[in-house]
Amino acid sequence: MEEVQLKPIAKEKTTQDKVYKQIKKAILFGGITSDEIFTEVQLAETLNTSRTPVRAAIQDLVKEGLLVAIPRKGMTVKKITKEEQDEIFLVRSAIEVEAVKKLIEIITSTEQLKSLKIILKQQEEALENDDAIRFIELDHEFHLSLTKLAKFTIIEQILTNLHNLTQLIGLRAVRKPGRMRSVLIEHQQIVQAIEEKNPELASKMIVNHLENTKETLVVIDNS
Numbered sequence: 001m002e003e004v005q006l007k008p009i010a011k012e013k014t015t016q017d018k019v020y021k022q023i024k025k026a027i028l029f030g031g032i033t034s035d036e037i038f039t040e041v042q043l044a045e046t047l048n049t050s051r052t053p054v055r056a057a058i059q060d061l062v063k064e065g066l067l068v069a070i071p072r073k074g075m076t077v078k079k080i081t082k083e084e085q086d087e088i089f090l091v092r093s094a095i096e097v098e099a100v101k102k103l104i105e106i107i108t109s110t111e112q113l114k115s116l117k118i119i120l121k122q123q124e125e126a127l128e129n130d131d132a133i134r135f136i137e138l139d140h141e142f143h144l145s146l147t148k149l150a151k152f153t154i155i156e157q158i159l160t161n162l163h164n165l166t167q168l169i170g171l172r173a174v175r176k177p178g179r180m181r182s183v184l185i186e187h188q189q190i191v192q193a194i195e196e197k198n199p200e201l202a203s204k205m206i207v208n209h210l211e212n213t214k215e216t217l218v219v220i221d222n223s
Contacts, residue, residue, distance in 0.1 A: 019056075020061070023043065023061060024057075028167050028171070034078065034079040037073050039075070040054050043058075062075075064164055078165075088165055092166070092210055093210050099146045102152065112149065116142065117191065119142045123135055126180075133171075135174060139187075144159055173220070176216050186208065
């Protein structure tokens with residue numbers, strides 16, 4: 001008799017999981033903005049579900065820093081202050097400069113950078129399709145891949161924790177006409193500097209890339 005191998009049973013997503021993911025996606029990709037105030041009841045009606053999974057999802061999103069409560073009114077999407085933006089870019093710049101330096105030290109072949117080049121190709125496709133949401137998802141993947149390839153596991157977790165806030169920032173930035181193309185070019189310059197095993201240039205390109213995004217946000221905020 002043939003042996004029967006045990007296999008994991010696919011677990012269907014609960015209503016709470018589905019509600020959480022829908023609300024989070026709407027927050028990250030502009031379906032719900034920081035200009036709106038909404039209630040648990042309104043979300044439940046929009047999603048055609050009970051208030052229980054909505055309440056649980058909101059609690060999780062508050063813990064993640066994406067939603068904030070407004071007493072006696074409801075909830076709104078967190079608005080990132082200029083000071084918080086500066087902190088995020090400071091942390092990212094310090095982390096990613098060290099990541100590219102370490103990466104250049106340990107790579108032995110440009111074949112190891114294949115994953116970065118694939119992301120660049122996918123970003124190019126997203127640019128051609130004017131798909132800002134996909135573009136920003138790939139942007140996060142690109143920056144996270146730098147730390148993965150450098151084998152910075154703890155730092156990778158720090159960047160992952162910053163993901164939600166950086167995604168909110170990134171989407172605002174790429175809405176500026178021409179910024180998506182500039183981001184792609186800047187990413188290409190970073191990869192080229194790594195390929196050339198030039199840590200000074202790679203560091204400069206990372207800092208330049210993050211500074212350009214900061215400046216873009218300033219222009220948007222002042223317009």
